[in-house]
Amino acid sequence: MKIAMIGSGYVGLVSGACFADFGHDVVCVDKDARKIDQLNANIMPIFEPGLDMLVKTNVDAKRLSFSTDLKASLKGCDAVFIAVGTPSRRGDGHADLSYVYAASEELAAAIDPKTVVVTKSTVPVGTGDEVERIIREANPTLEFAVVSNPEFLREGAAIGDFKRPDRIVVGTDVEWARETMRAIYRPLFLNESPILFTSRRSSELIKYAANAFLATKITFINEMADLCEKLGANVQDVSRGIGLDNRIGSKFLHAGPGYGGSCFPKDTLALLKTAQDNDSPVRIVEAVVQANDLRKRAMGRKIIAALGGDARGKKVALLGLTFKPNTDDMRDAPSIAIVQTLLDAGAQVHAHDPEGMEEASKILPEVVMTDSAYAAAEGADAVALVTEWDAYRALDLAKLRSAMNGDAMVDLRNIYRSNEIEAAGFRYSSIGR
Known part of the structure; x- marks a missing residue:
């Protein structure tokens, strides 16, 4: 055809x-x-x-x-x-x-x-x-x-x-x-x-309903991660435990810094507007959008907390800028709000991303883009893993630590285990663990 x-x-x-x-x-x-x-x-x-x-x-x-x-x-x-x-x-x-x-x-x-x-x-x-x-x-x-x-x-x-x-x-x-x-x-x-x-209208709504539901799953597990930190539980165990229920499923139950990209932020807002225009509010989706927006800046504050609560004059290395791996898409990426929070607190930010630095430099001109994770970490007081690129899953931790002035690592994607990070000389914090 x-x-x-x-x-x-x-x-x-x-x-x-x-x-x-x-x-x-x-x-x-x-x-x-x-x-x-x-x-x-x-x-x-x-x-x-x-x-x-x-x-x-x-x-x-x-x-x-x-x-x-x-x-x-x-x-x-x-x-x-x-x-x-x-x-x-x-x-x-x-x-x-x-x-x-x-x-x-x-x-x-x-x-x-x-x-x-x-x-x-x-x-x-x-x-x-x-x-x-x-x-x-x-x-x-x-x-x-x-x-x-x-x-x-x-x-x-x-x-x-x-x-x-x-x-x-x-x-x-x-x-x-x-x-x-x-x-x-x-x-x-x-x-x-x-x-x-x-019908045509049902098809149009299916797309928005699907994305809103997935955004809800992401936001739910992120809030459970916060609760896990308060209670001394492990969000990865909680995620597995509920995901094995075939009524729930394991996908989109990975705690992190919030959703971004070209679809979820845009489509949840459009669904909210459609619902409001038709006098049929979707309160759950309203809460999801608000919680996700707040979470991104909260991740910036988490990095500041790892610096002892004061980021002024300190250098932070961000590993990963795109909203997810295997794309160069920076639209509504959590890194944007994280960077802004760090800059507002007086920090200097250096970053590396395998594909997203060209796009990121247009949005985040204050950030120094570097050619490797180790270059970003040079002289840093803290390093934060923001996007789970494969290139960051097997870092030479000793080399990374020796490049830094400080010893804080904040893993916003739960890529590593605490024992291996701490053995390399880091103070380690992650999400919901």
Whole structure:
């Protein structure tokens, strides 16, 4: 089948490359000519493991191409996926749908009859209705269908998630559009990936409900970690103990400095706004958002406490800046609030991250970026593990300690055991243990 992907950012590029790898003919369209030129030169705009090779393989096979010409790209397409950004809108936290609606207006005049228009971007409930209205108003005689097909990709594992999904959600009541979507995803049926057909509005809400629930699990175990510290319990034992209950499950029960990234912060806020607008408040999600925001700065104070309560004039080394490993994404990363808390307290911050320093330097210009964990720790009074990159799981602890002036290590991801850290001469503090 022929597919056009409007938007070649994270979702559009990964989805387009994976569809092409299934054997479909895919073109990714973007207004950013520089980005398209880079993609044609196999330069990825994001860091995602394996993406560059996947793109190159399918470009070489002539199944994947990139263009700025929307009208030409949509000719003969069976489906057009809208995969543009929906960032939080300034002021109220609602999803900014201006890019989605602009794309809808443009494609209204360019798509062929019987084209399926698919919202792949994360959009509030009712967005599909508005996309359909925009297209129908611009082209009243056109036969088309608007379908919701939310993505459930984890940064750092997106290709595997796309090719081996837990489920594929498709929201439409139009039977011929269902058949088109079945044909697009048929290669996944060999993996027995379930395809769930729902109404369009149910599909839109599934995405937000899923992310809000996962954010709730993260926030719950973080609060249990705080309680464990007060009671002398071990949050990792608690996590295992409740996670072995198959009604709960073990995923997203790892205590840490709070959630960040491109999805959870944005989607929980958008869900709150949708609920408020419809006079159906979601109090649990409200509490999750507030608790997560407070936690990030609390982690900065935890580092200050490890310094004896006074950070003025002291140097702190942060290991890891991105919100999670295997990505260069700094959006709403806990490190941002942690750094600000440390700077407000008068500390100097040096940092290292395997992939995120270029992005981080734009957001945190006061932080000194270094070329290794050991360089960051040089002369430091404390070192804090913020992101659980594999590169930090087997550090030479003796070398790290000898580089430092102080002896404090704060492990915000519980990567290490206290006995091995203390044996290397550190004063060790972790989360919920």
